[in-house]
Amino acid sequence: IIASGQIGINPKTGILISHSIKSELNQIFENIDALLFASKLKRENILKCSIFLKNMDDFNVVNEIYSQFFEKPYPSRETVEVSRLPKDANIEISFIAGK
Numbered sequence: 001i002i003a004s005g006q007i008g009i010n011p012k013t014g015i016l017i018s019h020s021i022k023s024e025l026n027q028i029f030e031n032i033d034a035l036l037f038a039s040k041l042k043r044e045n046i047l048k049c050s051i052f053l054k055n056m057d058d059f060n061v062v063n064e065i066y067s068q069f070f071e072k073p074y075p076s077r078e079t080v081e082v083s084r085l086p087k088d089a090n091i092e093i094s095f096i097a098g099k
Contacts, residue, residue, distance in 0.1 A: 006032055016089060041097050044071065046096070047097060052081075
């Protein structure tokens with residue numbers, strides 16, 4: 001599957017979780033898990049992630065949480081700083097997964 005950018009929206013409320021970069025990223029990973037489950041895939045099926053950050057100063061926090069979400073070998077990824085994201089999110093992640 002190719003999943004377009006996921007932001008930290010709680011699917012039950014439709015509200016962006018933006019208390020902190022950690023909470024936003026954790027919601028994104030919950031949403032990614034739900035997409036994978038619906039596609040009968042697992043985290044290890046993710047081949048590549050594209051991460052869009054509003055502030056590159058958050059890179060170390062993202063790295064820390066990213067390494068907890070995935071197991072080695074980590075999927076390839078790129079991280080770029082952007083000026084603005086939908087709903088003024090701080091982070092967005094798109095991914096490609098396959099069997």
